[in-house]
Structure formats: C-alpha cells, structure tokens
Amino acid sequence: MIIGLTGSIASGKSTVSQMLKELGYPIVDADQVARQVVEPGSDTLKKIEEAFGSEVILPDGGMDRKKVGDIIFNDPASRKKLNDIIHPAIRAEMMRQRAAFLEEGHKTVIMDIPLLFESRLQHFADKILVVSVTEENQLARLMERNGLSEAEARARIASQLPMSVKEEGADAVIYNNGSIEETKWQLNRILDSWNAVES
Numbered sequence: 001m002i003i004g005l006t007g008s009i010a011s012g013k014s015t016v017s018q019m020l021k022e023l024g025y026p027i028v029d030a031d032q033v034a035r036q037v038v039e040p041g042s043d044t045l046k047k048i049e050e051a052f053g054s055e056v057i058l059p060d061g062g063m064d065r066k067k068v069g070d071i072i073f074n075d076p077a078s079r080k081k082l083n084d085i086i087h088p089a090i091r092a093e094m095m096r097q098r099a100a101f102l103e104e105g106h107k108t109v110i111m112d113i114p115l116l117f118e119s120r121l122q123h124f125a126d127k128i129l130v131v132s133v134t135e136e137n138q139l140a141r142l143m144e145r146n147g148l149s150e151a152e153a154r155a156r157i158a159s160q161l162p163m164s165v166k167e168e169g170a171d172a173v174i175y176n177n178g179s180i181e182e183t184k185w186q187l188n189r190i191l192d193s194w195n196a197v198e199s
Helices: 013-023 030-036 044-050 063-073 077-105 136-147 150-158 163-168 179-191
Strands: 002-007 026-031 109-112 128-130 173-177
Touching: 002 013, 002 077, 013 026, 013 109, 013 128, 013 173, 013 179, 026 030, 044 063, 044 077, 063 077, 077 109, 128 163, 136 150, 163 179, 173 179
Parallel strands: 002 109, 002 128, 026 109, 128 173
Antiparallel strands: none
C-alpha cells in the first residue's frame, strides 16, 4: 500500500512523518528528494546550469539557491523553465525510491509530499492521509516557528490550497490540535483501519 502523507504549512505533517518513521515505515520524502536531485554533479544541476548560466553554480559545485530564487522570483517564464527541469527529476527519483522499498519487501510505503494536491500527485498513492489543524493554531505555530508577523504568516498560508480542500481529498484526516499523544492515537487508529503493515 502506498500512503500519500500531506498537510499544510505548520500543520504538523513533519511530526506525523517522524512518528511513521519511528513505527518502522519506509518514507519517500519529497523535500529530501528535491535536494538530492540538484546535488553537485547531478544531471538535473547540469540542465539548470545550461538553462540559467554558470553564475547559478557555487564554487563548491552546488546550486546557488539564492541566485536561482532571484532569477525566478519575478519571472514566470524562468520559474516554469526551472520547474520543467526539476519536477520530472523529483518524480522519477521518488518513483525509484518507492520501487526500491517495495522490492525490499515493505508492504507499506509512505510518500511524504507537502504539495501533493497542489502538484496533482494524488495518483501516486492508494490512500491519502492529511494532517490538519485549525487556522488559529496554524497561524500561531507559523508565526512562532518562523518568526513571522501575522500578515506574513497569513500570506504564506494563503499561498497554499485551503485546508478544507485537502481534507475533502483525503481518505483520512489527523486533527493535530491537541497533544502529541492524541495525534499518535489518531495515526495508529487510521493505520489499523487500513491494515497498513510496516514490512
């Protein structure tokens, strides 16, 4: 079984991902993969250099994220060009890792994809688990975690799909508004109901 794990910014998805890891589930982490595919010497990074020039490469051979960010920030065409290079590489690597875990004999694999709905990757998973939180808690956590003003935090939240839309697209929802124990209890109950075995 492939479980797609997602949530919104400051919803506690990383906490749930860590719980799943501790329970022994193999995890394909989209954020980690996004960093892996642009490591020094990678084909993806070579394509980025060809598209944007050698000034986007740091002296150590890594990608100059700030420079790339500056280029694409106000230029939709450049952003599309970058996404057209990076996204297929990320998807291919995620599928490769997923296949490797299944070949190793794992019965359940977690695909941790923050922008699962935004990227329309629902087809990657058999079941979708959404970590949700009230807007008040989300706002408070984000302001505290990232040192943002209320206006900045609201802008970040508004840039993602509304929580309610994600909940509608989920097979199960964890409401992460209480204690860690409550969240863990909800997670275990969902995994049991799906017969999601670790290996």
